[in-house]
Amino acid sequence: MIFDVLTLFPEMFVSPLQESILARAIKQGLFEVRAHNLRSWAEGKHLTTDDTPYGGGDGMVMKPEPIAKAITELKQQAPTAKVLLMTPQGVPFRQQHARELAHEENLIFLCGRYEGFDERVRQTLVDAEFSIGDFVLTGGELPAMVMIDAICRHLPGVLGSSSSAETDSFVDGLLEYPQYTRPAVFNGMAVPDVLLSGDHGRIANWRREQQLLRTLQRRPELLEKVLLTEQDEKVLDLLRHKLKT
Numbered sequence: 001m002i003f004d005v006l007t008l009f010p011e012m013f014v015s016p017l018q019e020s021i022l023a024r025a026i027k028q029g030l031f032e033v034r035a036h037n038l039r040s041w042a043e044g045k046h047l048t049t050d051d052t053p054y055g056g057g058d059g060m061v062m063k064p065e066p067i068a069k070a071i072t073e074l075k076q077q078a079p080t081a082k083v084l085l086m087t088p089q090g091v092p093f094r095q096q097h098a099r100e101l102a103h104e105e106n107l108i109f110l111c112g113r114y115e116g117f118d119e120r121v122r123q124t125l126v127d128a129e130f131s132i133g134d135f136v137l138t139g140g141e142l143p144a145m146v147m148i149d150a151i152c153r154h155l156p157g158v159l160g161s162s163s164s165a166e167t168d169s170f171v172d173g174l175l176e177y178p179q180y181t182r183p184a185v186f187n188g189m190a191v192p193d194v195l196l197s198g199d200h201g202r203i204a205n206w207r208r209e210q211q212l213l214r215t216l217q218r219r220p221e222l223l224e225k226v227l228l229t230e231q232d233e234k235v236l237d238l239l240r241h242k243l244k245t
């Protein structure tokens with residue numbers, strides 16, 4: 001997988017990729033991130049990339065020409081690359097998108113600053129628009145890095161053997177169960193006995209119940225979309241009853 005990023009701040013894509021899992025995966029050649037400065041495709045004495053909005057108003061709008069030139073050039077090397085625009089007006093980015101996008105060979109991320117891009121960029125050059133949440137950031141770089149991180153976890157070999165993206169929160173549509181590690185007692189708080197029992201059937205049931213409880217308490221709306229077994233439904237009825245009392 002090759003991620004191309006078009007940005008005014010390519011340096012923002014250096015240190016997050018020099019640490020931990022992502023750094024190791026890059027070293028192993030599992031994926032590559034190429035951050036390009038949009039200014040390289042700008043014209044004129046000052047290499048202008050933005051201008052004032054037609055119709056007046058505050059802020060600056062990113063000019064269409066440099067972006068069109070950049071995308072055209074990148075697509076010469078990767079004609080099937082999907083162009084993704086980071087914007088608060090985008091589709092809310094979800095785990096399912098991360099899983100699907102991990103199957104692409106090449107993705108091009110368009111990171112905006114200021115008030116965003118000239119609408120003609122969006123209409124003619126962008127394949128999909130994503131938002132990472134209903135809040136306004138200073139630019140599209142962090143959203144692009146968030147998406148790259150989430151997508152990479154689904155690339156073969158990135159998470160290594162010890163864990164898998166298949167057991168993530170949201171994979172089965174439920175929130176994750178609580179995790180514990182040594183010591184067995186910390187500040188007077190003991191690890192639940194079931195986890196020390198060695199009874200893997202009981203542990204699996206306890207973990208599933210904890211997922212259902214946590215999802216019911218924190219994100220009940222997710223339960224509408226989840227495929228639940230009859231056992232799950234029974235547990236949920238009990239939990240709802242307990243929560244009422």
Ligand SMILES: Nc1nonc1C(=O)N1CCN(Cc2ccccn2)CC1
Nearest residue numbers: 086087112116131132136137139140143
């Ligand atoms: N939340 C988010 N999830 O994705 N992006 C954001 C986000 O807040 N921003 C701030 C505005 N930037 C500039 C901009 C504005 C409009 C159209 C395109 N670009 C983009 C990134």
